[in-house]
Amino acid sequence: MPYGDALEIQRERHRALVDARETGGGPMTILLVEHDPPVITVTARPGVAEHLLVDETRLKSMGIELASTDRGGDITYHGPGQLVVYPILDLNALHLRIHPYLRLLEEAVIRTLAGFGLHGERDHCATGVWLPGESPEAPTRKICAMGVRLSRWCSMHGLALNVAPDLSHFGLIVPCGLAGRPVTSLQQELGSQAPDMSEVGERLVAHLLEGLHALG
Secondary structure, three states, X not given: OXXXXXXXXXXXXXXXXXXXXHHXXXXXXXXXXXXXXXXXXXXXXXXXXXXXXXXXXHHHHOOOEEEEOOOOOOEEEEOOOEEEEEEEOEOOOOOOXXXXXXXXXXXXXXXXXXXXXXXXXXXXXXXXXXXXXXXXXXXXXXXXXXXXXXXXXXXXEEEEEEOOOOHHHHHHEOHHHOOOOOEOOHHHHHHHHOOOHHHHHHHHHHHHHHHHHOOO
């Protein structure tokens, strides 16, 4: 679905979750989506617009939208073949704060990748999940981007795991503002052995729920 439509659904679920606090709490939600048409989202952080490497006319000719976003982070790309996960969670009810929440999201992705034989890891300088370089000189490759927003301690936005997107589209931006850090996907790493979107989504949600249930 288009980015703007998914954002409206997020906002509706977020409002309902906040409002439900007055009556003892409401259901939390995990939304999974592929964004089509593809979109580049840009935060309001100073200097982020400079990480867009082409003009809007070029994007339109490629069928790619440009949208501002209120999540954290920098500039990123979403498109078909990318699993985008939007947890709408009451972090107060879960006794979570922002950094443990981000680590929980990363851990769910790392466990999902491990199930497909890939070693995902964190980078202490950059939120998200990476695959290590094949040699000490080779750069790590980003496979999952993250950017969240908290309003009244309920979460919006989330993570984007590259299953089989058009990786050439990442060349239109400096992904997450990190120059010289390549982007990869499950398809790129596993070839014909790569899982399909539904399997990745099922496993990722299962690991995310495991992490949430472990909070007690």
